[in-house]
Amino acid sequence: MTDAPVVQADPQAQPPPDLDLIPAAASSEEDLAREPHTAADAQEGPHPVPSQTLFVTMTKPDGDTFMSQEASVAYYEAKGYTRGAETEIENKQLFLDTHGEEGAAEPPPPEGGSSG
Numbered sequence: 001m002t003d004a005p006v007v008q009a010d011p012q013a014q015p016p017p018d019l020d021l022i023p024a025a026a027s028s029e030e031d032l033a034r035e036p037h038t039a040a041d042a043q044e045g046p047h048p049v050p051s052q053t054l055f056v057t058m059t060k061p062d063g064d065t066f067m068s069q070e071a072s073v074a075y076y077e078a079k080g081y082t083r084g085a086e087t088e089i090e091n092k093q094l095f096l097d098t099h100g101e102e103g104a105a106e107p108p109p110p111e112g113g114s115s116g
Contacts, residue, residue: 057084
């Protein structure tokens with residue numbers, strides 16, 4: 001611990017001129033009454049980890065079907081696809097060898113879907 005003097009803030013002090021503060025009105029009572037009050041209370045979760053072996057048959061709006069990992073289902077449902085039967089696939093390579101390319105899951109979307 002240092003022997004530096006304690007600095008008391010001057011309530012009349014003005015911010016340095018180069019700080020460029022933007023004046024703002026005080027928060028309204030309505031804003032102050034909103035819940036939650038802390039960032040920790042505003043967080044959701046923890047969320048369960050999606051299964052890496054559960055695949056879902058998805059149907060596109062044009063009627064075409066494909067298999068998607070469970071983690072990507074919400075993305076495809078938001079695009080208007082319909083969720084179908086679920087299949088547990090423990091060994092993806094064996095499944096592809098047995099079912100050929102028609103059993104392959106569609107690659108995830110480039111904007112942030114789940115990786116296969």
